[in-house]
Amino acid sequence: RKEVEQDPGPFNVPEGATVAFNCTYSNSASQSFFWYRQDCRKEPKLLMSVYSSGNEDGRFTAQLNRASQYISLLIRDSKLSDSATYLCALDTGGFKTIFGAGTRLFVKA
């Protein structure tokens, strides 16, 4: 099993739709989890951290399921500007972070 796996997509959704991505991980010792957004030919930018209790930032909700070892990102009321690649990331127990290969999202008018 890979250390972290994401469905590469692409997810094609209309504006206003709700879309959810999952990211599974294999290292049960991981303590910190993050979602990044990467636009085409740009650097990844931190979207949000993922807390055990789940957290919300506007239209974005992140959740962690330790028992099943996955994190999720829910985007409500999708906007055209949400089109990007979404990378999950988690710590490996030290100073290193491992990143998923990303899920591509296309939001269409």
Place this chain on the structure above:
Amino acid sequence: SQTIHQWPATLVQPVGSPLSLECTVEGTSNPNLYWYRQAAGRGLQLLFYSVGIGQISSEVPQNLSASRPQDRQFILSSKKLLLSDSGFYLCAWSPMGQLNQPQHFGDGTRLSIL
């Protein structure tokens, strides 16, 4: 606030030529520093990380090397580039001594080897 600068933005180099990419961080002391490579349509591959001046950990054996001559400066080098070195190189930082903190990336360098 902290900022990270990376240059050049793009670079075209012939096979066998040397390489030097530079990254500097401002607004923080003793950051953890990282070099990643991202091939087209692929995920991030960690190349090197550093938790202090002169401390370099290599993740993948290859013809690249890294150095940290100053606290907030991280350099990626090669003596002889290969075609397979093409990619998007990203420098990142995270707060010193703090585990489980998110990393923040520079704008990246897009390297093409001819």
